[in-house]
Amino acid sequence: MNTLVRRFRPEQIRELFLVFLILVIVVFFSVQIEGYFNARFANRLSTSVVVVAILAVGQTLVFLTRNFDLSVGSIVGVTAYLVGQTLWHHPEIPPLGAVALAIGIGMLMGSINGLLVAYGRVPSIITTIATLAIYRSFLVEYSHAVPITTNNLPDWIVELPAGKLFAVGQVEFRVLFALLLLVVVVFQLVLNRLPFGRRLYAIGSNPDAARVAGFPAQRIVFTAFLLSGGLAGLAGFVFLSRFGNISVLAGVGLEFASIAAVVVGGVSNNGGSGTVFGAFLGALLIDLLENSLFRWQAISEFWRDAILGMLILLAVAIDHVVIGRLRIAWARAGLQMTTKEPDEQTEEVTHVG
Amino acid sequence: MSTAILEMKHISKRFDMTQALDDVSLDLYPGEIHALVGENGAGKSTLIKITTGVYRPDQGEILFDSKPVQINNSQEAQALGIAAIYQEPMIYPDLNVAENIFISHQDRGPIVRWGKMYKDAEAILAKLDVKLDVRMAARGLTLAAQQAVEIAKAISLNVRVLIMDEPTASLSAHEVAQLFTLVRSLRSQGVAILFIGHRLEEVLSVTDRVTVLRDGKRISSRLREEVTIEKVIRDMVGREVSDFFSKGPANRGELLMSVRNLGKKDVFQGITFDAYRGEVLGFAGLIGSHRTDVGLALFGVEPADSGEILIEGKPCKIRSPQEALRLGIAYSTEDRRKLGLNMPMSITSNISLAMLSRYLNRLGLIQRRAEVATAEEFRRRLTIRSSSITTAVEQLSGGNQQKVMLSKWLNADPKLLILDEPTRGIDVGAKAEVHHMINDLAAQGMAVILISSDLPEVLAMSDRLVVMREGRQMGVFDHADATEEKVMTAAMGQVTIQQEVAR
Numbered sequence: 001m002n003t004l005v006r007r008f009r010p011e012q013i014r015e016l017f018l019v020f021l022i023l024v025i026v027v028f029f030s031v032q033i034e035g036y037f038n039a040r041f042a043n044r045l046s047t048s049v050v051v052v053a054i055l056a057v058g059q060t061l062v063f064l065t066r067n068f069d070l071s072v073g074s075i076v077g078v079t080a081y082l083v084g085q086t087l088w089h090h091p092e093i094p095p096l097g098a099v100a101l102a103i104g105i106g107m108l109m110g111s112i113n114g115l116l117v118a119y120g121r122v123p124s125i126i127t128t129i130a131t132l133a134i135y136r137s138f139l140v141e142y143s144h145a146v147p148i149t150t151n152n153l154p155d156w157i158v159e160l161p162a163g164k165l166f167a168v169g170q171v172e173f174r175v176l177f178a179l180l181l182l183v184v185v186v187f188q189l190v191l192n193r194l195p196f197g198r199r200l201y202a203i204g205s206n207p208d209a210a211r212v213a214g215f216p217a218q219r220i221v222f223t224a225f226l227l228s229g230g231l232a233g234l235a236g237f238v239f240l241s242r243f244g245n246i247s248v249l250a251g252v253g254l255e256f257a258s259i260a261a262v263v264v265g266g267v268s269n270n271g272g273s274g275t276v277f278g279a280f281l282g283a284l285l286i287d288l289l290e291n292s293l294f295r296w297q298a299i300s301e302f303w304r305d306a307i308l309g310m311l312i313l314l315a316v317a318i319d320h321v322v323i324g325r326l327r328i329a330w331a332r333a334g335l336q337m338t339t340k341e342p343d344e345q346t347e348e349v350t351h352v353g
Numbered sequence: 354m355s356t357a358i359l360e361m362k363h364i365s366k367r368f369d370m371t372q373a374l375d376d377v378s379l380d381l382y383p384g385e386i387h388a389l390v391g392e393n394g395a396g397k398s399t400l401i402k403i404t405t406g407v408y409r410p411d412q413g414e415i416l417f418d419s420k421p422v423q424i425n426n427s428q429e430a431q432a433l434g435i436a437a438i439y440q441e442p443m444i445y446p447d448l449n450v451a452e453n454i455f456i457s458h459q460d461r462g463p464i465v466r467w468g469k470m471y472k473d474a475e476a477i478l479a480k481l482d483v484k485l486d487v488r489m490a491a492r493g494l495t496l497a498a499q500q501a502v503e504i505a506k507a508i509s510l511n512v513r514v515l516i517m518d519e520p521t522a523s524l525s526a527h528e529v530a531q532l533f534t535l536v537r538s539l540r541s542q543g544v545a546i547l548f549i550g551h552r553l554e555e556v557l558s559v560t561d562r563v564t565v566l567r568d569g570k571r572i573s574s575r576l577r578e579e580v581t582i583e584k585v586i587r588d589m590v591g592r593e594v595s596d597f598f599s600k601g602p603a604n605r606g607e608l609l610m611s612v613r614n615l616g617k618k619d620v621f622q623g624i625t626f627d628a629y630r631g632e633v634l635g636f637a638g639l640i641g642s643h644r645t646d647v648g649l650a651l652f653g654v655e656p657a658d659s660g661e662i663l664i665e666g667k668p669c670k671i672r673s674p675q676e677a678l679r680l681g682i683a684y685s686t687e688d689r690r691k692l693g694l695n696m697p698m699s700i701t702s703n704i705s706l707a708m709l710s711r712y713l714n715r716l717g718l719i720q721r722r723a724e725v726a727t728a729e730e731f732r733r734r735l736t737i738r739s740s741s742i743t744t745a746v747e748q749l750s751g752g753n754q755q756k757v758m759l760s761k762w763l764n765a766d767p768k769l770l771i772l773d774e775p776t777r778g779i780d781v782g783a784k785a786e787v788h789h790m791i792n793d794l795a796a797q798g799m800a801v802i803l804i805s806s807d808l809p810e811v812l813a814m815s816d817r818l819v820v821m822r823e824g825r826q827m828g829v830f831d832h833a834d835a836t837e838e839k840v841m842t843a844a845m846g847q848v849t850i851q852q853e854v855a856r
Contacts, residue, residue, distance in 0.1 A: 009490075193465045202445045202456050209443035212427040214457040214510075272447035327492060 010326040011275055014266045014318075018281040022288060029292045036295070039170030045284075045291060046177040047161050047242065051076070051235045053180050053283035055258035056265065057187050058231030060279040061224040063262055064191075064200040066207060066271030067124035069225060071113060072232040072258055074135035076251030079105045079236025081139055084148040084246050091154040098157070102237035103230045109135055110229015114222035124225075132255065140248045150244030160241040176238055180280075183231070187276045200224060204271020260308065261286055264315040266323070286311070356419060358383050358545045359404070359435070359514050364413035366399055373399040374410070375569045381514060381545040386536060388548045388556045391566035392589055392639075392808060392841075397549050400566070401516055404547075405437045406430040431457070434513035436506075440522045440641075442499040446492035450474060453491050454506045477505045481535055497528035504535055515539065516547045521555060522641045533559045551639045553582050553845050565589055586845070590808065590837040603816045606630030608666075609800045610769055612651075615660035620646045621824035624660070626817075628769060628800045633791060635815025636804040638844050642821040644804045645687060648771045651802070652684035653677040678707065681768035685758050687777060687804070689751075693758045696747035700739060701728040703746055704760045731760035735790065752783025759790065770794060771802040776810060788814060808837060820844050 030036045055072050062069045083102045087093060093101075109131070116127040150158055164172040191197035199220050203210040210217045235254075240246060265282025267274025286308065293304045359381040366374040374396045381387055391397050402408045404415070406424035414421050417433055424430050430437075445453055451474035455461060461470070474487040483501045485494075491502065500520055507515055517536070521529045536546060536559060550556040557563070557577065564574040565588040572588045609630050616622035621643040628634050636644045650657040653671040661668055664680055671677050677684070686692040694703055705712055705724045712724050728742040735756040739749055746757050755775060762770060772791065776784045791814060795801050805811040811818065818830045820843040827843040 193467075194463070195461070195465060198448070198452055198456060198465055201447055202452075205445040205447040206443065209445060212443070214428045214431045215459070272445070327490065 010323050011266065011273060011278065013326060014323055015275070015278050015281060017318075018265065018278065018285060022281070022285055025285070025288055025292060029296065032298065033292075033295055036292070039172075041291070042171050043174065045288060046172075046174055048291065049284055049287040050176045050180045050238050051242070052254065052257045052261055052287060053280050054183055054231050054235040054238065055254055056261035056279040056283045057183055057276050058228035058235075059258045059262045060265075060267050060274060060276050061187070061191075061200060062124070062228045063267045063269065064204045064271055064274060065221050065224050066204045066269075067117060067221065067224070068128060068259070069110075069113060069228045069232075070125065070128035070255045070259075071109065071131040071135055072228065072235070073251045073254035073256075074132050074139070075106050075109045075229055075232035076236040076239050076254050077246075077248070078109065078135050078139045079233045080240040080243075080246045080250050081143055081148060081248075083237055084153060084240050085143075087154055087157060088148060088152040095156060095160075099234065099237055102233040102240075104233065106233015106236060107226055107230040110226045110232065111222070113229065114225030117225060118218040118222035128255075136248075136252075139250075143248055145248055147248075148240075148244075148246040153240075153244060157241045158244050176241070179234075179238070183234070184276055184280045191276060196220060196223065201272055204268075205273075207271075257286070258283075260312050263312055266315070266319060268319065269316075282315075355383060357381060357416075358418060360416040360419075361400070361404070362414050362416065364400070364403060364410045364415075366403065366408060366410050372569050374403075376413070377566065377569070377571045378413075379547075379564060379571070379574070381547060383513070383543045383545050384540050385561045386540055386546045386548055386559055388550065388560035388563045389566065390550065390553065390556060390563060390585060390589060395566040395589070396569040397566055398518070399569075401437060401518055401547075401549065404430070404435060404514075404516060431510060434511055435516070436510060436512040436514070437516040437518060438500060438503045438507065438520055440519045442496065442503045444491045444494070444499045444502060447490065449488050449490050450478075450485055450494070450502055451487040453502050454487075454509055457506070457510065473509075474505070477509050481505060481508070481538060483535070495528070496523050497525075497531060500524075500532060501535065504539070508539070512544060514545045514547065516549075518549045519551060519641070520548075521550060521552065529555060551641065551845060553585055557582060557585070586838060586841050590841050603633070603795060604631045605816075606632075606798055606800075609664065611661075611663040613661045613663075615647070615650065615657045615662065617646065617650055617655065617657045617659075620655075621650075621821070622659075624819075624821075624826050626819050626826075626829060628802060630768070630798045630800050631795055632816040633795050633801045633803055633814055635811040635818040636802065636821065637808060637811045637818055637840055638806075638821035638827075640806065641823060642844065643824040644806075644821050645773055646824075647821070648684055648773050648802070648804050651677070651769075651771060652682060654684070678765055678767075681766075682771065683707075683762035683765050683767035683769070684771040685762050685773060685775060687774035689754055689758055694746050694754060694761075697745050700732070700737065700742045700744055700746055700749075700757055701725055703757050704728050704731055704764055707761055708765050727764060728760075731756075731764065735760055736786070750779070750783070752779035752786070755779055755783065755787060759787075763794075767799065769800045769802065771804070773804045774806065775803070776805070776807060784810075808840060812837065812840065 026037055055076070058072065059069055079102045082105055083098055086101060087098060113128055113131055116122045117124045161174070161176055163175040165175060165178055166173050191200065199215055202213070203217055203220060236251070239251060261283035262279045263269065263282070264285055265274065265278035265280065267279055289308065289311065290304065293299060293307060357380040361377065361379045364374050364377045377396065377400060379400070389397050389400070399408065403410050404424070406426045406429055409425070415424065416422070422433065424433070445456065448456065451470045454474050454477065455470055471487050478485055478487065481501065481504065483505070485498060485501065491499065494502065520532060524532060536548070540546060548556065548560060561577055562574065563577060563580055563585060565572040565585060567589055607630055608627055610628040612624060612626050615624040624647055626634065636647065638644045646655060649655040651671065653673045653676050656672050662671060663669070669680060671680065695706070701724055704727060709719065712720050714720050725742065731737065732742055737753050737756045737760070739753060746754055749757065775787050791801055791803065803811060803814055812835055816832050818835045818840065820827045820830065820840055822844050830839065
């Protein structure tokens with residue numbers, strides 16, 4: 001038991017549970033729908049999950065500090081439009097340049113959120129609801145409601161979603177999915193291995209203590225919003241490439257999809273706990289469920305959102321009850337280990353000292 | 354002795370009406386444990402907050418290492434090597450022990466090296482002779498262990514002055530002993546420790562010097578060998594009682610409420626008293642004695658989980674404020690701002706709020722006129738000073754806010770009125786008015802429970818006085834019997850005076 005407890009932290013148990021749930025869903029629908037899980041479905045899934053999952057990574061950073069970013073949907077819309085327009089008029093811009101532009105535009109908008117929340121001390125829910133509306137209105141005004149269409153875009157970006165690095169049989173490992181995995185791995189490392197990442201957890205875990213702790217808490221919260229904006233910009237680029245047609249409504253509602261993914265993925269809305277990998281699994285789970293319900297004739301489309309809603313409630317309930325208990329059990333086990341085996345402990349300690 | 358590491362010279366600090374510190378000087382030497390004691394409100398917290406940069410002094414100067422310094426915030430204090438540990442440790446529950454120790458460090462390189470961090474954390478804990486799994490989340494640690502982590506953090510930051518603000522308040526005796534071992538080992542490493550505590554025996558068992566504050570002034574500062582517990586208590590309480598309301602003998606009416614062995618797990622237990630009509634029953638005790646929790650239990654906010662309550666001879670359960678009100682109990686809270694009043698609302702709305710159903714007409718709408726009439730009546734009766742009853746209560750002075758809150762509960766026509774710190778934060782004049790009011794209410798046949806950390810006040814006002822310490826009832830004193838020394842002695846737990854409950 002002790003070794004088990006030591007090996008798995010509650011968060012990891014939760015991630016395993018998500019993986020398990022994903023498998024259950026796949027098995028369930030495989031029984032229900034004929035020819036459900038084939039290569040085409042896997043390929044479609046790996047493309048459709050990218051936008052929300054990237055947003056969920058950014059949302060995780062903000063969530064860890066006990067904040068929200070509701071403006072990401074509008075940031076996706078604005079970046080997709082601006083990058084699309086730029087490529088329309090300057091098709092010679094290389095792909096990496098377009099990506100950098102998208103991230104830059106997103107960071108600019110994210111920095112406005114960050115300034116208001118971290119330095120202006122405006123609650124994030126108010127700040128980002130306001131910027132959600134402001135960024136969207138900017139898009140409507142700026143675009144004069146002229147949409148961007150696939151015809152206006154250079155070929156490379158339109159073909160990007162189908163681009164693959166390699167394929168195993170018919171299952172393709174696509175470029176955009178690779179991009180997503182890169183983002184997940186990088187930010188998982190950031191959260192685990194950089195002081196910045198650990199301090200995000202500290203701030204959400206005990207904001208009062210963080211204020212007097214001797215590290216720049218405000219700057220860290222600002223940076224979380226900056227990065228969330230930058231990732232939303234990157235998601236905007238993916239959005240543009242995937243859909244090609246960008247109207248003023250591009251990205252509406254994505255903020256809620258990203259929050260749903262983060263919550264289902266086990267990032268606590270009280271801050272302080274959760275992982276990027278969990279958020280990724282949450283996004284995958286929701287996307288899988290959405291796509292599967294879409295193909296399942298037994299259920300009317302009106303129930304689809306309700307089922308997703310229930311999933312979110314279930315996720316939060318699990319977080320509060322099961323994970324809460326696990327945490328306590330885990331902590332107790334740790335205590336027992338330290339009190340019951342003093343000899344081993346001192347040995348270890350002297351060995352170190 | 355070597356030169357002082359920290360010298361506070363002639364420090365004064367004033368908040369509105371109160372002189373929190375008046376010309377207080379204090380030296381701290383490396384390798385000494387210096388105890389700071391005094392009643393609630395004596396100025397200990399203010400002095401600590403000045404040392405850690407939360408407040409700045411109005412007058413006086415601070416020398417650190419014989420050089421004058423200005424400490425503007427906690428980061429600057431930390432940079433000098435001043436750290437503070439509070440009763441409630443500032444811990445990050447989601448991070449593990451090692452991270453909690455090192456989270457504030459700026460010098461550990463750009464990448465978190467987990468292995469090295471665990472090793473360093475283990476080395477620091479070993480130096481302190483603390484056995485903890487550094488990989489464990491801080492969430493599950495006991496308070497004592499959390500404090501050990503905070504001390505480890507302070508050491509890792511090369512602390513030179515460590516302030517401990519009532520670190521033992523929530524610890525068991527065994528944990529206190531462990532903590533003191535830790536504190537002594539810190540002393541031997543040359544750290545200067547300023548120790549604030551309420552349990553005098555305990556404090557004197559560990560300290561090298563004792564400084565007593567009273568009413569913002571430094572009364573004495575002596576070596577441990579030169580003092581006794583009695584001497585310290587005398588220094589702490591010796592004060593004129595003359596400006597307080599002196600109370601005539603009460604007309605004890607019939608028995609209203611009997612409480613037997615009331616308890617709430619991990620909060621308080623064994624509370625037993627009788628409250629009579631026409632009497633003021635005082636509750637005294639230091640911070641952490643859980644007086645307020647008894648009040649909250651009687652009003653059903655945080656119901657008790659054992660013991661019995663009899664009202665007029667009938668046993669009853671109080672599970673919510675609604676039930677308490679129905680039984681004729683009203684509770685005026687110590688925290689006006691947070692729990693007592695709706696600050697942006699008018700005087701009228703605040704007074705009628707608890708009894709709104711009384712002002713409804715047949716359609717279920719509020720009758721403004723009746724509401725206003727009540728408010729006007731109370732404004733006259735309690736002389737609430739405001740331009741009109743539509744004034745928002747946040748614009749009133751503390752004393753007038755207190756009167757509005759009293760009006761709110763008097764409007765409920767309670768048989769038993771529980772007053773929690775009714776005079777905290779209000780000026781002397783208003784204080785006297787509140788005291789008169791309490792006396793009038795009792796004279797009219799109401800039973801009053803007065804919870805107060807102001808010892809002279811509760812001594813002067815109460816017909817009988819329940820003294821609590823750490824959730825336990827230490828004794829019940831009659832008015833004639835209750836002297837400051839006796840009550841303080843009971844509140845600090847020198848002798849357990851379990852008197853028979855007065856009938």
